Amino acid sequence: MTRNVDTTSSSAPELSLPAPKERCRLREAADLTHEQVAAAVGVTAATVRSWETGRTDPRGRNREAYAAFLAALAAPAAPATAPDHADTTSDGPAGTASAAETPRTEQPAEPASADAPAAPAEPVAHPAAVPMTGPAADFDALYDHAAPALARQTYLLTGRRTLALKAVERAFTRAWARWPEVATDPDPVGWVRAVAYDYALSPWHRFRRAHRRQDAPPADPADRILLAAVLALPTRHRRTVMLYDGVGLDLPDTAAETEASTPTAGIRLVHAHADLADRIPQLAEVPPEKQSALLRDLFTALRPAAPLDPRPAAAVRGGGERRVRLWSRGALGLTAVIATATGYTAMTAPTHYEPPQSPGQSVSGVPPLSGPQRLTEPRRQLQEKLRADPEAGPARIAPKVE
Known part of the structure; x- marks a missing residue:
């Protein structure tokens, strides 16, 4: 059974905002990017784009911060500075919140589905833009x-733990190999996150011997219950819950990253919350509208049995470069072998056409060779007569009267 989540806004009067086109015009007039506005207001860059297109509207403290920011842009000679409330628990410089460590973003003004819950209107804090001095420094800062x-x-x-660290390293290795594309992406953290999720949730890992054994569960019983409940969810529901409740994406962005429609993502989220509430006693005791906040707190408090310490950025970047060099050398070696085989074939191949020999045909009717045949009676008499007659002389040709 699905749960309907209350989507009514706060009773406090909301501040008036300019039209979506005017919001975009003010930002472009100030020569600011979506990431800079997101860092100033405390939301994601995708959320700012949704506000400027009119797909969603800010609410609560996000609305107050956005209204103040636009007012500062509209005021003459008023610098648009970012407030000093950035949180260092961001998922990356693109403004995506970290898993289970950042507050919730806003939800669309109208839910796309009756079963799709809307997130509470709480601000999400993000770090200020990280200064970039080169591709390697940019990659290291993102990592x-x-x-x-x-x-x-x-x-x-x-x-x-091992699969999680390998998924992160594989995602960043691929990002470094395609760094021009990642560096110009509007949400580089989302790009890396999608690759890491795809690798971590690949069904082929079940056939690997290294991943057949279960890792040691967390020491805290509550953490063991939480982790077991999350792993019991279907893969798509698990990913939706992590993006919505852990990372802090709004419902349209969660649907886009899971390659689903917004109503479908909302239904998955409702069913996932219901399944988690059946397995987690703490979650069943709170109303549905507060389950997202509680899940976020539980994700933050969970402590694995072993620390999750990724390797340094330079090691990941160097490992990716070494892998590329090995693959390049392998490709060159294979090309050289093919070229050598082709040259040898060209030198030893015949220069003219030689018709193939026709296949042999069976011949019938020829008696087998088995020695002298047995003499018949007339032949035997002839042989005796020849032996009895003289061999030479006139008597040989003279007729004989018998």
């Missing part, structure tokens, strides 16, 4: 910001 949070998220998705 230092996002790797610890992604390691925790993938651990909650899989329950395996």
